[in-house]
Amino acid sequence: MRPPDKSDALAGSVPTVGTIRPATSDHALIFQSQRSSTVAASPVPQRAVGPHLDGAAPGGGHYDELHDASGKVRPHYEPVMADLLRRDTAGVKRLADTARRLLAERGVTFNIYDEKGLDTPWHMDPVPFVISAAEWEGIEKALIQRATLLNAILTDSYGPQQLIRDGSMPAALVLAQSSYLRPCHGIKVPDAKPLQVYGADLARSPDGQWWVVSDRTQIPTGAGYALENRLITSRLLPEVFRDARVRRLAGFFRQMQQSLAALAPRRVEEPRVVLLTPGPYNETYFEQAYLARYLGYTLVEGEDLTVRDDRVYLKTLSGLEPVDVILRRVDDDFCDPLELRNDSMLGVPGLVRAVRAGNVALGNALGSGLAEAPALMAFLPGLCRKLLGSDLLMPSVATWWCGQERPRHEVEQNLGRLVIKNAFRVRRREVFFGSRLSGAERAALAERMRFAPDRWVAQEKITFSTAPVWDDGRLVHKPVSVRVYLVATADGYMVMPGALTRVAATLDSPQVSMQKGGTSKDTWVLSEGPVENVTLLSNTSTPVELRRTGHNLGSRVANHLYWLGRYAERAESSARLLRSTLLRCSPESGMSETPLLLPLLEALKSLTVLDDVPDAAALASQQEQLEARLLEAVFDADHPTSIRSCVAHIQRIGVLLRDRISVDTWRVISQLGDALDAYDNTPSVTPMSDALNVLTRIILELASFHGLAKENMTRAQGWMFLDMGHRIERTVYICELLRAGLRSADAENPSLLEAILEVGDSTITYRNRYSLLPQLAAVYDLLMLDELNPRGLRFQFERIRQQFEHLPHEQTSALLTPAMRVFLENSTRLQLCDPTELARVEPGTWAQTQVARLLTQLIEAMPVLNDALTAGYFAHSTISSSEGAPAESATT
Numbered sequence: 001m002r003p004p005d006k007s008d009a010l011a012g013s014v015p016t017v018g019t020i021r022p023a024t025s026d027h028a029l030i031f032q033s034q035r036s037s038t039v040a041a042s043p044v045p046q047r048a049v050g051p052h053l054d055g056a057a058p059g060g061g062h063y064d065e066l067h068d069a070s071g072k073v074r075p076h077y078e079p080v081m082a083d084l085l086r087r088d089t090a091g092v093k094r095l096a097d098t099a100r101r102l103l104a105e106r107g108v109t110f111n112i113y114d115e116k117g118l119d120t121p122w123h124m125d126p127v128p129f130v131i132s133a134a135e136w137e138g139i140e141k142a143l144i145q146r147a148t149l150l151n152a153i154l155t156d157s158y159g160p161q162q163l164i165r166d167g168s169m170p171a172a173l174v175l176a177q178s179s180y181l182r183p184c185h186g187i188k189v190p191d192a193k194p195l196q197v198y199g200a201d202l203a204r205s206p207d208g209q210w211w212v213v214s215d216r217t218q219i220p221t222g223a224g225y226a227l228e229n230r231l232i233t234s235r236l237l238p239e240v241f242r243d244a245r246v247r248r249l250a251g252f253f254r255q256m257q258q259s260l261a262a263l264a265p266r267r268v269e270e271p272r273v274v275l276l277t278p279g280p281y282n283e284t285y286f287e288q289a290y291l292a293r294y295l296g297y298t299l300v301e302g303e304d305l306t307v308r309d310d311r312v313y314l315k316t317l318s319g320l321e322p323v324d325v326i327l328r329r330v331d332d333d334f335c336d337p338l339e340l341r342n343d344s345m346l347g348v349p350g351l352v353r354a355v356r357a358g359n360v361a362l363g364n365a366l367g368s369g370l371a372e373a374p375a376l377m378a379f380l381p382g383l384c385r386k387l388l389g390s391d392l393l394m395p396s397v398a399t400w401w402c403g404q405e406r407p408r409h410e411v412e413q414n415l416g417r418l419v420i421k422n423a424f425r426v427r428r429r430e431v432f433f434g435s436r437l438s439g440a441e442r443a444a445l446a447e448r449m450r451f452a453p454d455r456w457v458a459q460e461k462i463t464f465s466t467a468p469v470w471d472d473g474r475l476v477h478k479p480v481s482v483r484v485y486l487v488a489t490a491d492g493y494m495v496m497p498g499a500l501t502r503v504a505a506t507l508d509s510p511q512v513s514m515q516k517g518g519t520s521k522d523t524w525v526l527s528e529g530p531v532e533n534v535t536l537l538s539n540t541s542t543p544v545e546l547r548r549t550g551h552n553l554g555s556r557v558a559n560h561l562y563w564l565g566r567y568a569e570r571a572e573s574s575a576r577l578l579r580s581t582l583l584r585c586s587p588e589s590g591m592s593e594t595p596l597l598l599p600l601l602e603a604l605k606s607l608t609v610l611d612d613v614p615d616a617a618a619l620a621s622q623q624e625q626l627e628a629r630l631l632e633a634v635f636d637a638d639h640p641t642s643i644r645s646c647v648a649h650i651q652r653i654g655v656l657l658r659d660r661i662s663v664d665t666w667r668v669i670s671q672l673g674d675a676l677d678a679y680d681n682t683p684s685v686t687p688m689s690d691a692l693n694v695l696t697r698i699i700l701e702l703a704s705f706h707g708l709a710k711e712n713m714t715r716a717q718g719w720m721f722l723d724m725g726h727r728i729e730r731t732v733y734i735c736e737l738l739r740a741g742l743r744s745a746d747a748e749n750p751s752l753l754e755a756i757l758e759v760g761d762s763t764i765t766y767r768n769r770y771s772l773l774p775q776l777a778a779v780y781d782l783l784m785l786d787e788l789n790p791r792g793l794r795f796q797f798e799r800i801r802q803q804f805e806h807l808p809h810e811q812t813s814a815l816l817t818p819a820m821r822v823f824l825e826n827s828t829r830l831q832l833c834d835p836t837e838l839a840r841v842e843p844g845t846w847a848q849t850q851v852a853r854l855l856t857q858l859i860e861a862m863p864v865l866n867d868a869l870t871a872g873y874f875a876h877s878t879i880s881s882s883e884g885a886p887a888e889s890a891t892t
Helices: 075-085 089-105 133-157 223-236 238-243 250-262 285-295 351-356 368-372 374-388 405-413 439-451 555-584 594-606 616-635 643-656 663-680 687-712 717-742 750-759 763-770 776-784 793-806 818-831 850-874
Strands: 011-013 124-131 197-204 210-216 273-276 298-300 305-308 311-316 319-322 325-328 361-363 399-401 418-422 431-433 456-460 466-471 474-489 492-495 500-503 511-513 519-525
Touching: 075 124, 075 238, 089 124, 089 223, 089 466, 089 663, 124 133, 124 223, 124 466, 124 474, 133 197, 133 210, 133 368, 133 374, 133 474, 133 492, 210 368, 210 374, 223 238, 223 285, 223 474, 223 500, 223 519, 250 285, 250 325, 250 474, 250 492, 273 285, 285 298, 305 351, 311 351, 311 555, 368 374, 374 399, 374 456, 399 405, 405 439, 466 500, 466 519, 474 511, 500 511, 555 594, 555 616, 555 643, 555 687, 555 717, 555 750, 555 850, 594 616, 594 717, 594 750, 616 643, 616 687, 643 663, 643 687, 663 687, 687 717, 717 750, 717 776, 717 793, 717 850, 750 763, 750 776, 763 776, 776 793, 793 818, 818 850
Parallel strands: 124 519, 273 298, 273 325, 325 361
Antiparallel strands: 011 511, 197 210, 197 474, 305 311, 311 319, 399 456, 418 431, 418 456, 466 474, 474 492, 474 500, 500 519
């Protein structure tokens, strides 16, 4: 199920400020003209600013961010434009290409809910959006006021509701909203700050006035993308970035860390903060994983948390650990299936009770989405005067709530030039541009509005300002919207000195939306003085307590790492086996190696890589069909055990572990798909050659993956489960290959044994050790009992034993766990095996030997060991006794 994203995370309608305005009275809203809003920017004469830069005015009443009324580049844009002018067209194109490459290497994606599917590459224009220091000062002051106002409204709405009682705000604005969570009424919020993180979408009207288009009070997404944009742009334009005195973003995120930690109900030195995500299908999942890693938080899904005795715990391998603060990215009503919505398990059952008991804090508080209602904008001027004693410093886009008779009548009269939308937040948002409706459609819409007028608002259609965007070899003008972020502090709010600037797909696009083909920009806020070099790391003189491990690993993460190891080894072993098979069924061989080919095919069948295998008599006549099936085992996405399917599983798990794996590891995982996609793009190459090249590249890429894991991962719990999955899967493949060899009538054929050594990557070792043709007993000894051979069974069992010794288990119990019992039993069998038996038995009886029976036993034992590990570590956790919680199990 794709998790809903009612917050409309990175999309905004495009209203046009400039024609009509609401009256200044609080409730009786009527249409008035406002002279300043009808003054468009003076026409900018066409002005060439470079051979590859289009300096023409955007036209259409748009405010030009780049040029002033006389056509000159605005002073705060001069450093950027001077840098671009020093480059030719190819030079600026290289900037754009480098930006795309860096974003791809870092795996920056954005999920689009349409035919494009998931993991759409994030798009960033290399030309930043620049805001002067003087202008930013006004924006900063206005947004701090607005955040303070919205926080006060939320506090009252879920508390005394005095604004409703004294008539300052219609009751319908609160009680009629589905976003109003009645179970959360009366819950005390730490420091009276339900709005911990706030986002405001800003637009500039044709006269240069900034307006708030929408408020993001529930889960203001995009700050992570803004940070990623900054990292890329500062690499593209390092000199101009430094010389222009661009303010840094790290201080904002450091304040976020401090503010969230201060919410913790337990007074501990390091509160446990987690970031709750709806999962990998959410549109901004990359940002959630990125922020969790950047801020040092654990990324969790609802199933990773459990509530016991009104406390929230994180399920880890060592038991349940208490959680103090949750930075959530799950919508309000999906956070608790017990008290809010029972048709989804994205949240945590019992979370509302834990919040009500004061045992866990949330950022933002449950129910904070209430303040996102477009209808509320019509009442903010009056509420600001009442609650803060001052006028609203930055106006909202002109809004009329149709729940009042006079505004509704005026809206109906002006329907053709307004934007009609839902008054409150709803899952399926409806937006109607009156100018695009026919007469019949307007009449039908007016009828709908009369039936339930309180559910609708009208807003002016905004013509956004335009900024320079690199597009198809030149700079063009495109509409932009700016999302600014604030975080609560002890004495107010702090504004991030930057923003996520979003760019519409075209100049006349009705929406600025990443979901509708838009792109993004880094936002540079300039400083009048030297810029402080801020770091996210705290600068403290307090001695740090040295550690060798971090937090305990969550059960779900351990499960993902385990299966990442299994699928990586499955893809590599299948690739090695398929490559050796394809080499021996080439047209040059004339199928002369049929006796040697059958054991390899039987191994592929046992591993379900092939569905069926022809017998020896039919093999020569079915060469083309066999080749086609082998190619399907490499490239067919519908084949459940093909190489492509294995790679898809690896990439899917990689997405789930974005906060746990390094950038280099993600690059390798991404390149696995590129290796397979290259097949479809090179039709001039024969399929057989293509397949062999692809298989070799897959093997090398997976060797890089294993090498990065071996050399870069600390030997903590994550590494243990990754390695155990790797070793268990390799054991299965080695056993199937060796058993298929013993079942062949040509088991002692040196050519067949050579093929087995080749698949097991042990040819050189054998030749250096024996300097003679492969012999059955020696080959099986090397691949079964040699504890120094990383491709041998004994080596796999030794590594699994080492991991078992360090896995968390009940210290007070003297009994072996089920997984350890399965492992020790089969490890002992392997050690007692005598491969010299193979040299003493009669030819053709190898399948009845003790060695063959042992291989069958090991193959049957691996699923049992897998199930025991799942039951012991991935599907069951107990509360750590050190936390004083009841010893109660929890299912993940």
